[in-house]
Amino acid sequence: MVGMTTVRRAVLTLPAAQLGPDNPLPALRRIGGIPTVDERDRAELPRDMARRLGHAPLRTTLPTRMRDGYGRERVPTVLETIEIENDRLRVTVLPGLGGRVHSMVHKPTGRELLYRNPVLQPAAFALNGAWFSGGIEWNIGARGHGTLSCAPLHAAVVPAPDGGEMLRLWEWERLRDLPFQVDLWLPDDAEHLRVGIRIRNPHERAVPFSWWSNTAVPEDRRVLAPADTAWHFGYTQALRRVPVPRTEDGTDRTYPLESVHAGDYFYALPDGQRRWIAAFDRDGAGLVQTSTDGMVGRKLFVWGTGPGGRRWQEWLTEPGTPGYAEIQAGLARTQLEHPTLEAGEEVSWLEAYGPLDADPAVVHGEDWAAAREGVERALAAAVPRAEVDAAYERWRAAADAEPGRRLGIGSGWGALEVLRGRYELPGTPFEPSLLGAEQRPWLELLRTGALPAAEPGAAPGPTLVSDAWRDMLETAPADPVTEYHLGVAQWAAGDLAQAVRSWERGLKNAAERWPLLYCLAVADREDGHLERAAERCAEAFDDQYGGDPLVTAALGRETVTVLLAAARPAEARAVLSRLPEKVRARGAFRHLEARLLLAEGRTAEARAVFDEGFEVADLKEGAEELGELWSRLTDEPLPYAYEFRMRPH
Known part of the structure; x- marks a missing residue:
């Protein structure tokens, strides 16, 4: 049977x-x-x-x-x-x-x-x-x-x-x-x-x-x-x-x-x-x-x-x-x-x-x-x-x-989109009961035309960037939180100059400056303005320091990276030293330490970081930065532990 x-x-x-x-x-x-x-x-x-x-x-x-x-x-x-x-x-x-x-x-x-x-x-x-x-x-x-x-x-x-x-x-x-x-x-x-x-x-x-x-x-x-x-x-x-x-x-x-x-x-x-x-x-x-x-x-x-x-x-x-x-x-x-x-x-x-x-x-x-x-x-x-x-x-x-x-239960984003667009999707229900904390500010924007005020010290939540949400942001009251999200939506749409203008407007009256400063730093770096990117990223790090440790670590990593790109190792060292020891012990930050030591002219110490061993957990597919850094330290073959190069060499 x-x-x-x-x-x-x-x-x-x-x-x-x-x-x-x-x-x-x-x-x-x-x-x-x-x-x-x-x-x-x-x-x-x-x-x-x-x-x-x-x-x-x-x-x-x-x-x-x-x-x-x-x-x-x-x-x-x-x-x-x-x-x-x-x-x-x-x-x-x-x-x-x-x-x-x-x-x-x-x-x-x-x-x-x-x-x-x-x-x-x-x-x-x-x-x-x-x-x-x-x-x-x-x-x-x-x-x-x-x-x-x-x-x-x-x-x-x-x-x-x-x-x-x-x-x-x-x-x-x-x-x-x-x-x-x-x-x-x-x-x-x-x-x-x-x-x-x-x-x-x-x-x-x-x-x-x-x-x-x-x-x-x-x-x-x-x-x-x-x-x-x-x-x-x-x-x-x-x-x-x-x-x-x-x-x-x-x-x-x-x-x-x-x-x-x-x-x-x-x-x-x-x-x-x-x-x-x-x-x-x-x-x-x-x-x-x-x-x-x-x-x-x-x-x-x-x-x-x-x-x-x-x-x-x-x-x-x-x-x-x-x-x-x-x-x-x-x-x-x-x-x-x-x-x-x-x-x-x-x-x-x-x-x-x-x-x-x-x-x-x-x-x-x-x-x-x-x-x-x-x-x-x-x-x-x-x-x-x-x-x-x-x-x-x-x-x-x-x-x-x-x-x-x-x-099984997925996210609440579909429920939010169905509410906004009044879509009928037989077979795939996205019920209002699925809406959660991440969707709540956007539900308020949908219902009232305005985003809620930011909680003091909290990082901005995810931004919705589709045409419909961007249109709502453009007509919402122009407070710093709205200008931040509007700039992110404009950036996603490829309207880079308008995004920068939104972030700059929001910065004028922002109590929490670091999110807008970070966005402006990324815009500067993407356009090749490394000095200004470094200054804004460092200012963002200073503004946020002492807040959410998760943000501090992420922002610290970005700040050290852009300061190194701008050839400002002394400032990069100052930022890195302010991060908690357990953060600096992570593989991504050990890699930054080796880069920083090389920029400071301390080649032997940079080589020692490799010899001690580290693992960058979020190394990207096809990444070559470990091999490139190693080649600046020595003519020896790249150790197998750091060999992630995918192109023919």
């Missing part, structure tokens, strides 16, 4: 580094990195790809705050999970961490189909900081790992298309201001998880967006997709077309461990081709992801065998454990494109994940066409294309079903 599918709460204990608090400073830094395309390759770009390449990139990660409050110390931590299980599969979901699928076990064989990270170690890979590796993650918004990577989603049980139970995850994505849902279910006799996804644009304007589903698999696999060429994008920020499976040097890039350097391979799937990507071990056992045709993109990411890639793999898990690669699927051919969702429209599709077995001699053979055809045959037998399309149509009829039993 076939067992009934169940959806239930569970718990999981992992060694985990605690996420800690968000950075209290506004995320004003502008995002760069527009890719370059060789002219010969540009001529071969499909028209829609050429049009969308580099279209509507994010200026900043506003309105989200940076999540950098984590460290490297891991302790056993109980995580709430949701399990979806039938006789064939057991799927474990982390609703409090972006709805990540942590594990997918094929019960008849006992095989873990995903790369399951044995630890939870945040790292600065998401657009707003904290992210962790492993499983299947849902990335919405813009190029990069989404801002909800380590955030809770709303979760509930809803009726599945086949009459059983389905897990619904939903939230309001704030970078693009779009609500979305992810529905996961297992028919009673199925070996493949069904995932229905919908993104809605309730606004009266078109919105650029992005979606990539990212699956981590063990890197000792061969990755196959139905394409003969791919667009390669590495850490040199250049996009070029390469053959598949072997590139110019003869290396077979479909085996992640044959690549030396990290990079992305976006497969050029022909029109009309069934959409899939799969990873197989040496015995021909693997995982496949397939979808309805609207999900056009497929990608392989490899870390490579170079020292930087190996170091990052260790950084994200435990040294000595197996590494991973990523197989991804998206709504565009590459992650450098942002499609547009028109006003009032929605986009939806269905994905399927599960085991796939194929003849190992074929899928690992030299004949690439035969290998692909072998996977196609196995996939057609396991999950026929018509079955995926039919499941999608059945799911569409269930997509508006109202949630039943609640299994």
